[in-house]
Amino acid sequence: MLSLVRRLPLFKVIAILQLALLARRHLGALTPPERRRAAQLVRRAHKLTPAERHELIGLAGKLEPRAFAGAAADRLSPVPLPRRITGRGAKRTPARLR
Known part of the structure; x- marks a missing residue:
């Protein structure tokens, strides 16, 4: 198994780990x-x-599957995704404009 991971490009390993951490965060919603x-x-x-x-x-x-899917897509996408897909909240105004 470790030799398989070593052959993966670094970007894929990072993406896999990001998704694992994201899944862990969503699983934390359950006791x-x-x-x-x-x-x-x-x-x-x-x-x-x-x-x-x-x-x-x-x-x-x-587990909020829609939020998980949106966050996963956002992590893997090379371009920013619309908020309606990612499930992120309202756009925050910069501190200097408050």
């Missing part, structure tokens, strides 16, 4: 018991009851 429960539900995803499916959807919603 440890919620993370364990989500892992249990994902492992048995092919045979969930309707109540378990609803629970899994609720846990996934707490």
Whole structure:
């Protein structure tokens, strides 16, 4: 595995690590018991009851998947993306204009 990483261009390694850190930040929205429960539900995803499916959807919603996708796209894009895609808040005015 390490030899595979060594053959990757540095830019790809940096991008992978940035995405891993971003995912970690989003996973932090769940408490440890919620993370364990989500892992249990994902492992048995092919045979969930309707109540378990609803629970899994609720846990996934707490991870803010749209914000994660927008932030990931913004990290990997060579050009700035519109705020409606990245999910960033309103544009801040510079301190000198306040």
